[in-house]
Amino acid sequence: MTEPLGVAVIGTGHWGGHYVRLIGQVAGARPVVVCDTDPGKLVSIGQRFPGVRVTTDLADALADPAVHAAVICTPASTHAAVAQTCLAAGKHILVEKPITTRSEDAAALIDTAAAAGLVLMVGHTFLFNPSVLKVRELIRRPGLGKIHYLYSRRTNLGPIRRDVNAMWDLASHDVSIFNFMLEAVPEWVSAVGARVLNGRQEDVGFAALGYPHGVVAHIHVSWADPNKVREVVVVAANQRIVMNDMDPQESVRVFERGVEPHPTAPLNGAGGIDDFPMTLRDGDIISPRIEPSEPLRNQVEHFIECARSGRLPATDGAAGRDVVRVLEAIDRSIAENGAPKPVVPRRRAMNGGGRMRGALVARSPR
């Protein structure tokens, strides 16, 4: 294909306008049509992007022969139906996160896209964030030591969604980041939530995730916190890596610190606590150089490249479905006040339904 890939953007609320802008900027693509069921949203799009057609009718948008791909930026609860309609029309799709609100719907999208030979990508934008990529690179280096645990905080005052709770909206990012960093899916979760703003759905959540090899992770999300925090921390035997996405100068810092048994400590485990003296190892704090780039732009470029070449996206349907399975388990746990829940019910795992993607990076002790 030599001409630019024609793209439809479906849903142009808070997020969709960014896609229209970026598709117009990246090489190999052009925005052809923007569709939103709310005609009021299309007025400003028509003014900002005069060459782009606008419509409230999805069938009309997809019938345009110049459209080869669609970006779905509607509320999460509508993703499954809109995505199936786009695939049925023969379009490659980039679906915003979370891919769907039910794992069965995600599995159906994966099957439909595969049968039609179409690209299905999920907008897990943080996996295109240069700071997240730097942390993953650092995790893969030999100096880290065994990963003990990870945690993240993603809090702000709103924006509050109507169709999904704060876990589905915010923790979908953190689950995708942890799965990506550890190249694994959690085996179980335990979560509690609170409805502090309007009582309709959880606007605050705390989730513990149990990854293979005893690696634990924790996620705290909130729509009700006055501070905007975007933090991911990895604690390993030799290093502690702190990612603060709110700090444009030093978004990643590596603390060369650790705690290890004193050389004189007995090896046989006998005796009381005084028989196990520990040594604190205090080293440098390093800020690795990170080439700045816009994560959403990187994501759009990847989608265009995959749609043009047929390549499997880094954030494919299976990665999106894995995140949804974790979020479903989190909902089940919240409903039982934190009772631990398997991410994939054992019954289905035994039938092969719980396939884990990728090799495990949460390494055994070196």
Ligand SMILES: NC(=O)c1ccc[n+]([C@@H]2O[C@H](COP(=O)([O-])OP(=O)(O)OC[C@H]3O[C@@H](n4cnc5c(N)ncnc54)[C@H](O)[C@@H]3O)[C@@H](O)[C@H]2O)c1
């Ligand atoms: N990856 C990220 O970092 C990131 C950031 C923000 C939002 N998002 C995701 O993007 C999606 C949209 O978020 P938003 O904040 O723009 O929401 P929004 O509510 O501001 O906008 C959604 C738009 O979709 C339109 N819409 C609803 N149903 C439709 C349909 N069937 N067909 C066409 N248009 C329809 C609505 O009228 C609205 O204009 C969500 O899935 C959200 O999770 C992702």
